[in-house]
Amino acid sequence: MDAKTLCLGVLVMGDASGYEIRKMFEEGPFAHFQDVGYGSIYPALAKLSEEGLIAVTDTPGEGHPDKKVYAVTPAGRAVFRQSLARAPMQDKIRSDAAFLMFFAEFLDRDHLHAVYDDYLAFYRTRVETMQGLDPEGVPEGRLFVRGLGLAFYQAVVSYMTENRDRFLNAGPGKADAAE
C-alpha cells in the first residue's frame, strides 16, 4: 500500500493533520501492521491535494504551531475504495532480531542474552498495551484486525518464553573461533 492510500485510509475515519496521521501508525490502530514516516506523508498529502482527493483547512494558533487539517473529498473516498479493491500484496515481515538470533553462534553470550530479553520484553509490553484498551462500538474490521495482531504477539511471547532456556543455554557452537 502506498503512502497516498494509507493517508486516505486515516482520513476516511476522520479529519487529521500530517502529524496526527503519523501518530496513527506510530501508536494508533495501524501500528502493528503498517508504517509510514513524515518523509512519505507530507509529499503524499501534497499530491492528494493537487489531485483534489483531499481538502486543506489552515488552523493557526490554538496552543500549538499552525496546523493543516485535511479532509477527504467524495472523489477521494471513491479512489480509496478503488485502491482497496485491488488484490493485496503479500505480507512482509522484517525482523533484524530474528536474523541476529539465526546467527546466534556468531554472537557472544551476553549480547545474545540482552537482545533476547529486550525483544521478549518489547512484545510482552505490546500484548499488555493492546489488552489494556478494549475497544467498543468499533466496526467489525477493526476488532478483527486488533485480534489478529494480538494473536500474533501472544504467539511470539509464548514461544520465546517456553524456549528461552533451551536456546540461550545451547552449546556455544563456535561459529569460527579463528580470525
Add this chain to the structure above:
Amino acid sequence: MDAKTLCLGVLVMGDASGYEIRKMFEEGPFAHFQDVGYGSIYPALAKLSEEGLIAVTDTPGEGHPDKKVYAVTPAGRAVFRQSLARAPMQDKIRSDAAFLMFFAEFLDRDHLHAVYDDYLAFYRTRVETMQGLDPEGVPEGRLFVRGLGLAFYQAVVSYMTENRDRFLNAGPGKADAAE
C-alpha cells in the same frame, strides 16, 4: 539490516551466486523474516567486492548461463560479526491484507470473502511447507528461528479459522452508501 549484511549472512553459510542468494530470501530459511530483491543484491555484491569483503569466481557453462560465485573473505567475516553486534532495529510488519480487512465496510462481500480465503490458504500452505521439512543437525539459532516463524504462522491460521464466520457474516456496516 542492509542488503550488504544480508548477503554476507548468506555467504558465511556457504558460497553462492546472486541468484542463489535471492532464493534464500524467496523460499529458503530467511523467507519468513527478511527480504531482498535483485535490485539490492547485485549492487551490494559489487560494493562488497570493492571493499574486499567477498571474492568472486567466474563459472561459465555447466548447464546454465555464466555464473558468478561469491565467497566471504576473513575481513568479510569480521565485518559481518560487527554488524550483528549492533542493536537490532524494531520488527516491522507490513500487511496490506490486514489494512484491507480493517476497512471491511468499504469492500463488497464477495471480494472480502475471496481476499480472506486466499490469505488464510496462503498461511496454511506456509505452515504445511515448514512442518514438512524437519531440519536436523543445524545450529540452534536456525532451529529456534524456524520454530518462531512456525509459531507465528500457526497463530494466524488458528485465529483466522476460528473467527472466519464471525467476521465475514458481520453486518454489512455500510461505510458510506452515498456517492
Add this chain to the structure above:
DNA sequence: CGCCAATATATCGGCTTGATATAGTATAAA
C-alpha cells in the same frame, strides 16, 4: 520445432526510510 519454465545477471525510475532542520508551546526544575 516451438513454447514455457527455470537459471542467471543486470539496470532503472519512483518511492520510502531515517535523519535532520526549524519553530512555537508547555511544564517543571535550577
Add this chain to the structure above:
DNA sequence: TTTATACTATATCAAGCCGATATATTGGCG
C-alpha cells in the same frame, strides 16, 4: 528567572530499497 526538556507541527534530503523489466541460455514437454 532562566534553562532545559518534552511535545506539537511542518518540511526536506541523501541514500538506499522496491518492483518491474530487459536480456540470454539451457532443459523439458508435446
